[in-house]
Amino acid sequence: xxxxxxxxxxxxxxxxxxxxxxxxxxxxxxxxxxxxxxxxxxxxxxxxxxxxxxxxxxxxxxxxxxxxxxxxxxxxxxxxxxxxxxxxxxxxxxxxxxxxxxxxxxxxxxxxxxxxxxxxxxxxxxxxxxxxxxxxxxxxxxxxxxxxxxxxxxxxxxxxxxxxxxxxxxxxxxxxxxxxxxxxxxxxxxxxxxxxxxxxxxxxxxxxxxxxxxxxxxxxxxxxxxxxxxxxxxxxxxxxxxxxxxxxxxxxxxxxxxxxxxxxxxxxxxx
Amino acid sequence: xxxxxxxxxxxxxxxxxxxxxxxxxxxxxxxxxxxxxxxxxxxxxxxxxxxxxxxxxxxxxxxxxxxxxxxxxxxxxxxxxxxxxxxxxxxxxxxxxxxxxxxxxxxxxxxxxxxxxxxxxxxxxxxxxxxxxxxxxxxxxxxxxxxxxxxxxxxxxxxxxxxxxxxxxxxxxxxxxxxxxxxxxxxxxxxxxxxxxxxxxxxxxxxxxxxxxxxxxxxxxxxxxxxxxxxxxxxxxxxxxxxxxxxxxxxxxxxxxxxxxxxxxxxxxxxxxxxxxxxxxxxxxxxxxxxxxxxxxxxxxxxxxxxxxxxxxxxxxxxxxxxxxxxxxxxxxxxxxxxxx
Numbered sequence: 001x002x003x004x005x006x007x008x009x010x011x012x013x014x015x016x017x018x019x020x021x022x023x024x025x026x027x028x029x030x031x032x033x034x035x036x037x038x039x040x041x042x043x044x045x046x047x048x049x050x051x052x053x054x055x056x057x058x059x060x061x062x063x064x065x066x067x068x069x070x071x072x073x074x075x076x077x078x079x080x081x082x083x084x085x086x087x088x089x090x091x092x093x094x095x096x097x098x099x100x101x102x103x104x105x106x107x108x109x110x111x112x113x114x115x116x117x118x119x120x121x122x123x124x125x126x127x128x129x130x131x132x133x134x135x136x137x138x139x140x141x142x143x144x145x146x147x148x149x150x151x152x153x154x155x156x157x158x159x160x161x162x163x164x165x166x167x168x169x170x171x172x173x174x175x176x177x178x179x180x181x182x183x184x185x186x187x188x189x190x191x192x193x194x195x196x197x198x199x200x201x202x203x204x205x206x207x208x209x210x211x212x213x214x215x216x217x218x219x220x221x222x223x224x225x226x227x228x229x230x231x232x233x234x235x236x237x238x239x240x241x242x243x244x245x246x247x248x249x250x251x252x253x254x255x256x257x258x259x260x261x262x263x264x265x266x267x268x269x270x271x
Numbered sequence: 272x273x274x275x276x277x278x279x280x281x282x283x284x285x286x287x288x289x290x291x292x293x294x295x296x297x298x299x300x301x302x303x304x305x306x307x308x309x310x311x312x313x314x315x316x317x318x319x320x321x322x323x324x325x326x327x328x329x330x331x332x333x334x335x336x337x338x339x340x341x342x343x344x345x346x347x348x349x350x351x352x353x354x355x356x357x358x359x360x361x362x363x364x365x366x367x368x369x370x371x372x373x374x375x376x377x378x379x380x381x382x383x384x385x386x387x388x389x390x391x392x393x394x395x396x397x398x399x400x401x402x403x404x405x406x407x408x409x410x411x412x413x414x415x416x417x418x419x420x421x422x423x424x425x426x427x428x429x430x431x432x433x434x435x436x437x438x439x440x441x442x443x444x445x446x447x448x449x450x451x452x453x454x455x456x457x458x459x460x461x462x463x464x465x466x467x468x469x470x471x472x473x474x475x476x477x478x479x480x481x482x483x484x485x486x487x488x489x490x491x492x493x494x495x496x497x498x499x500x501x502x503x504x505x506x507x508x509x510x511x512x513x514x515x516x517x518x519x520x521x522x523x524x525x526x527x528x529x530x531x532x533x534x535x536x537x538x539x540x541x542x543x544x545x546x547x548x549x550x551x552x553x554x555x556x557x558x559x560x561x562x563x564x565x566x567x568x569x570x571x572x573x574x575x576x577x578x579x580x581x582x583x584x585x586x587x588x589x590x591x592x593x594x595x596x597x598x599x600x601x602x603x604x605x606x607x608x609x610x611x612x
Contacts, residue, residue: 010391021379094374102392
């Protein structure tokens, strides 16, 4: 088991070694998290003592609601941009050719290249939650942690599929990723990151269920803030499993096609 | 004969970027440029095979195609017996590719950390990776610099590190794309010595290298292929290429001090060039002989006109002359091929 994890771990060690060598930037990221929480903490004071019916399913507290949204929406960005970003950065840095000629398959390179971004985002999420609980009074006393971890895993795999399709666009066309643009925009707008989707009219709410982030954030909030049981969270878990089952194989297929196209037109390492 | 690389009518075409005007007027018309045009070569095990050509000749395209980084449009190739299109993973297990780009490393990591990363991607077990990294660093003379960050390496050190990375998995064949391009003459010379002695003679590996440095090709390669505009123009050992080109041989004939009017008289008999004046008033002339004028007939004619021949020697062609000749017929398609590959 550990042997098979060597390659992904090697990418994580490489990326953290690289990131940690830029010491100021490394430390500034943590400061950024603190100020982001602070902003939403004071924003939530606007709603203090006000009963907002839309927030009732999530416990009624806007700060708790938005903290989970902001913390976990980081995964959307990572899933959407980290794989494509890794590919284009390796093209620009000149390391892609050296990677592609190794005995490691493309899916492993893809998965492993983005792994450190997911690990980094998870650390950020943990920092968000720890600061939220310790400093700003976030209540997660009854959280269903195993279910939240399961939802997180499924969120990564389902969102990762969209990210791999974005990477396919980058591989094939170098710039311009219409899917990523539409997906990121719609996820931010319809996914329920800073407001609950219940504020939308019915037809728009239905549209929002076509995005994995909606199921991911809703399930995560209910698991962490309301302590829903795994059975009660099943609709969200099944929806994310369905997204994964469709998007992951489709995206890998498209990426293989994009690599083949790049190898045919000689643009594998061009950017 | 055991060949480690064989190509069969390998052809590679690149699509060209169309202008907006072309996209509108001819939306379905393809514009392509042929980078490799029906390449057939064979490389023997344990030799240094040189790919020589001017910039844009197709050298890098051929190397990248053999390393599975590009797909051919037509034809195929076998590397260590594996098809580059159908057996990509097996080909990758057989080769080391020394990427000709010093940016191909993670500059903020140390040389050793870079090698550890690529060793894992090349499926080396932790113990073997550790042992092998020490071996290759020693092999390229970087054993004391392994813990330095790559950003602090000189260009020559980065090139050596690239060779070390290419050798990590102990491959059967090592591809080097213009390995001495950005090195100073001293380091280039020591690198050539290293390739010949450590990689080929001691390591028993096959080296396939591209260069546009004629001296390097002459110095290092057992056999050569001259490529221009995607076509093989000449192939074989340097001697074979000289022999094939020298159907018209050139002789340097040294004569005692000639009499007045001798040169002018001889000019009407056969074409020649006066090359140099010799001590004592003698001269040396360069004569190109062919089916019409054999060397014996030339000497006979000289003697008949009162000249005294002191010495007569066959002039060899330099690689520079061969290269210049085969690459100057740019569009004629004329080439000189010895044994295929």
